[in-house]
Amino acid sequence: MANPNGIGASVRRREDQRFLTGRGNYTDDFKRPNMTHAVHVRSPYAHARVLGIDPADALAMPGVVAVLTGADMEADKVGSLPCGWQIHSKDGSPMKEPPHYPLARDRVRYVGDAVAVVIAETREQARDAAEMVVVDYEELPAVGSSTRAIDGAATLVHDDAPGNVCYDWHLGDKAAVDAAFAQAAHVARIDLVNQRLVPNAMEPRAALGEYDASSGEYTLTTTSQNPHVIRLLMGAFVLGIPEHKLRVVAPDVGGGFGSKIFHYGEEAVVTWAARKIGRPVKWTADRSESFLTDAHGRDHVSHAEMAMDADGNFLALRVSTLANMGAYLSTFAPSIPTYLYATLLAGQYKTPAIYAEVKAVFTNTSPVDAYRGAGRPEACYLIERLVDVAAGVMGMDKTEIRRRNFVPADAMPYQTPVALQYDTGDFAKNLDIALPLVDYPGFQQRRAESKARGKLRGIGFATYIEACGIAPSNVAGALGARAGLYECAEVRFHPTGSVTVFTGSHSHGQGHETTFAQIVAERFGVPIENVEIVHGDTNKIPFGMGTYGSRSLAVGGSALVKAMDKVERKAKKIAAHMLEAAETDIEVKDGRFTVAGTDKSLGIGDIALQAYVPHNFPLDELEPGLDEQAFYDPKNFTYPNGCHVCELEIDPDTGVTTIVNFAAVDDFGNVINPLIVEGQVHGGLVQGIGQALYENCVYDEESGQLVTGSYMDYCMPRADDVPSFTVRYHEDQPCTHNPLGVKGCGEAGTIGAAAAVMNAVVDALSDYGITHMDMPATPEKVWRTIRDATPALAAE
Amino acid sequence: MYAFTYQRPTTVAEAASAIQAEEAKLLGGGQTLLPTLKQRLARPSDLIDLSGIPELKGIREVDGGLEIGAFTRHAEVAHSDLVKRVIPSLAGLAEGIGDRQVRNMGTLGGSIANADPSADYPSAVVALKGLVTTDRRTIAGDDFFTGMFETALEPGEIIKAVRFSRPDKAAYAKFRNPASRYAIVGVYVARFGAEVRVAVTGAAGSVFRADAFEAALAADFRAEALNGLSVGADGLNADIHASADYRAHLVTVMAKRAVEAAG
């Protein structure tokens, strides 16, 4: 490595200085002259007709500037929040796509659905006045869960979605699967729930709308993972503002985990209202609003079966899943339980036939969309729980049954029966690295020692593969995406040799300002301090699809490499001219351009200066300037994969689970910054552990009220709930189709961890004949399971 | 938060007169009151901040135990060498309240005045034969907690200090709510010569003494003495974190752990 801050160096995150010293610049930090504050009036009911809204008392309150409703938006022809992905049902019919207005018009469909916005001089005044808006509701029966939505008697959430079904979709070869089951020697079955989660980004959502009457330009500053996407969706579909008159800025954003991908109604409300009242309008969610209105994650109810031959070889997998969409379709909601879930059901196994059915339904709950992992944790959890059940059916060791069924490394590239083609992966190797980390052979002895202390010890494995860097636009388009999925980068050398990189990728905790700069530093030999990474502003960045699906490096980084290729090509021309050599004789290494076989060379800094001071350029052949832009559309998804192992101890007296060891072995392809990768893995693991043991978003089935609406009841994992992790990665299987050989690491931890923990919990309880427990494995649930499985105790 | 008038008296007498204002409220560490205000669930006319009153602060050794001023933060109790020496189990209880931020702000007086069914301190007040001194009188710990969020305090009555008796042996065992960190069940076991007190918080609407446990431990101060004993699930709290029968079970488990820890 030529550059100490180049690829492979654990450079400390450059952005952390400002974050840790309180100098970050978040949406709520923005203040504008004459700025007003918006507070939304939200439905206290899960389902109700809105008979009337009387703003008179609110308008009379001090400081109130305006009270606006859905009717005002309708009068201004404001459109519905668009859905970015269309799914077709088995019968070919398109999914049901009911309108989703930023302010509800005649009906509210979940607790928190906005019906009006109050705009005042201060936030407190807006809050005071919001309480005075009189909304006349006629309460309707609510549908509080997906199973209730389809029970036949359920009320309709949307009149034009019969049976509350959004779509009834399938993937795979049903006939082949049925045939395999008919011949199976053994079948493993499981019913499981992948519970709903609240994303809980540290920074609540916020939006600031501005309108400049002299230029007719709008500016939206918002907590977004993808400002260009918001510009497109809001500009084109909701407010009818052309792109050149709409600037969307996503400044520092304090975590998203998917929940800030989507276009939310509040963004449209503040942008529209800013013009209406002629003043900037800011809205910032409080934590209660975050709980109620951020798009939630997961919420699947599934049944799965694995057919096996007499030796435990997987023959076929059959899955049926009920997915909760919530009250409306959030931006990418339909794609999550379909193309980001069912396509991953092969996992790391060579199961020859797979058939999955997914029914997505509407309920009177907050919309559900992508949440860290988005579909892939659900797939991993289902497969890996089922594989453990299969091991039990076969009486096989849990590592052995996995090994037997792994897609072998030499079968790569491997076409799964569910649409994806894995490019690389050595799954046995991951397991081989993991086993010594947890001293697997010593486990039985540790289990016996725990037992002697009255504790139950369990070990759980989870292997995962995910499809990241969401993928070629043509494939995504064929599958229903209404957007392309490329990325854009611009590399601008300044005359004195410093560099500004403009990326369409967006960092909200991922550390782009460090990793992207490392890539440039490595390539051109410039000091990392001389590289600035700019992101998150549609007026600065040519275009961008943003950050989600672990795509920043794999797609955004690749675009950056493409732009650097162009810079290098141009620089070579300039070098050839300056050194009076043929372009073909110029050799490039670490940012030095040398005439082959001579000591004549130039650094990129000299070249940049010449590029901007082209006193003797042959202008017909050589343009001044050193500033290049590239778009990169990937050839395939990338496939990070790995093996996670969890060892834990359960106190049967209380049901408390304590994780004693957790090892994660991951294949992320090449690694740019090991420190950041490790941090991403740690955070992901904690989120996965959070789902397994703590987090649970509960709605009251009858009333549709959110029961877990604060941290008093919604349990987040904390630092002292988790052990010190053992994290390893290998770089033996770089991605074959992107220039950096990278796969992505942002979601991996979350994808593998929940399954590993739950497999360990069930393993610990195996003496009681337990074969499954739904998440989260709360103390009471564990205690009760043990008690109910122990006739003597239950009788006590 | 609705607007209110903020007052910061420097003596109990001033506070006592300020609290006479209609809808006035005393402000301790604010860890319960301020979230309530932020959520607009209360609308006091005045907040009488007790933080500027020296006579409400501090930890003193007194005959037979400790006296702790009402405006003493949880962290001060947790870290006090005096408390650690005289009643170490009380320091342990304070150290287990909430999180660091809450401990650095919350106060003893605020905690017991609030009488949250899942608060920790009420168990200490009852188990350690507490005496609650107010600006008007002294109330026995056994009589102080009268129900869920209810105490013997009269409107506007200000807690000045709490006196705790020094036990021969004691320990507090808490099963905390994984989300909020309050007690799902907390059991304070204290032995004074032949007398044993077992105070249970978290499990029911208000702290209570487990008589059968006390009798069993008075006869035989070992965890095994509690085998087969249960407070029963009737009347215990139930929520998404713990059902009544789970709480009943935990009371026995935590009581045993407290006895073991007390040694």
Ligand SMILES: Cc1cc2nc3c(=O)[nH]c(=O)nc-3n(C[C@H](O)[C@H](O)[C@H](O)COP(=O)(O)OP(=O)(O)OC[C@H]3O[C@@H](n4cnc5c(N)ncnc54)[C@H](O)[C@@H]3O)c2cc1C
């Ligand atoms: C996240 C979180 C976690 C927590 N976890 C725990 C826990 O694990 N265990 C636990 O026990 N508690 C817990 N608490 C509560 C905490 O201990 C609070 O400090 C306590 O409940 C109230 O004390 P305070 O000093 O903050 O009182 P405040 O919130 O200021 O006041 C509470 C009430 O007491 C009254 N009051 C205050 N001082 C006096 C006085 N001297 N005389 C008469 N009335 C008075 C006030 O008027 C008010 O009605 C938690 C709180 C939070 C926010």
